[in-house]
Amino acid sequence: MTELLDALRGALGLDEPRLGAGHMALRAVVVFVFAVALVRLGNRRFLGRSTAFDLVLGFMLGSVLSRAITGNAPFGPTLVAGGALVGLHWLLSAVAFHSHRFGVLVKGQPRDIVKDGAPDAAEMRRAHLTRRDLLEALRLGAGIDDPHVVQRAVLERNGEVSVLRRRAEPRVVEVDVRDGVQRLRIELA
Numbered sequence: 350m351t352e353l354l355d356a357l358r359g360a361l362g363l364d365e366p367r368l369g370a371g372h373m374a375l376r377a378v379v380v381f382v383f384a385v386a387l388v389r390l391g392n393r394r395f396l397g398r399s400t401a402f403d404l405v406l407g408f409m410l411g412s413v414l415s416r417a418i419t420g421n422a423p424f425g426p427t428l429v430a431g432g433a434l435v436g437l438h439w440l441l442s443a444v445a446f447h448s449h450r451f452g453v454l455v456k457g458q459p460r461d462i463v464k465d466g467a468p469d470a471a472e473m474r475r476a477h478l479t480r481r482d483l484l485e486a487l488r489l490g491a492g493i494d495d496p497h498v499v500q501r502a503v504l505e506r507n508g509e510v511s512v513l514r515r516r517a518e519p520r521v522v523e524v525d526v527r528d529g530v531q532r533l534r535i536e537l538a
Contacts, residue, residue, distance in 0.1 A: 361424060368420040376418045383428055384414055387435045400456040400506045402445075406438045456506050463502035466515060476504050486510035 358364060361379065362372030387410075399407070410431055417427035445452035460472045468483055487493040487502065491512035496502070500515040522535045 362420065363424055373418055373420070376420075376424065380414050380417050380428070384410070384431070387432060390435070402441070402455045402457075403438075406434060410434050459506055460504045461501060462504050462510070463496050463499045463512075465501075466497040466499055468496050472504075478504065483510075487512060 360372070360375050362368045362376070365372065368376075413422075413427060413434065414431045416422035417424050417431075441455060445455055460476050462469055462472050462476065462478060462483060468480065473479070473483065483496065483502070484494065487496065487499065487510065490510050491499075491514070493499060493512060493514070498515055500513045502510055502512045504510055
């Protein structure tokens with residue numbers, strides 16, 4: 350067992366003052382497998398559509414684990430630090446799940462930026478969202494180029510804009526029939 354550990358230490362370059370390409374390649378494989386295991390054990394949502402809270406973990410985790418590959422920090426403690434970051438994210442996510450106020454603090458809150466076809470200038474200003482940004486988000490997200498056809502648009506916590514269209518008013522077609530037949534009224538949606 351000691352021989353195996355010594356061979357692994359040598360392959361990873363744990364006792365070397367300078368790392369070679371082989372050391373870094375093997376470290377990259379080990380760190381990759383470790384990172385995948387961390388993500389599987391932790392909260393995986395920070396890899397998808399995420400809030401700033403989740404993105405910070407992604408950046409920090411990448412930064413910390415890269416040091417283990419390049420040898421800029423001790424290998425084992427760097428992996429432990431990555432695990433600590435994922436554990437902290439998991440813990441804070443659990444607290445946010447149980448406490449709405451804490452969730453708003455770390456994840457933010459959605460903002461209604463269009464209500465009944467009218468952009469809300471105050472909410473847009475708070476979110477640093479220009480009218481051009483709004484129009485772009487409506488075009489990209491819902492294929493809409495006019496806010497007047499929007500019932501509600503929300504700037505979500507992940508930065509995307511979700512859009513609910515206004516329901517179209519039904520068209521009424523009235524048909525008069527002569528010679529004693531009553532009028533027929535048809536609503537087209």
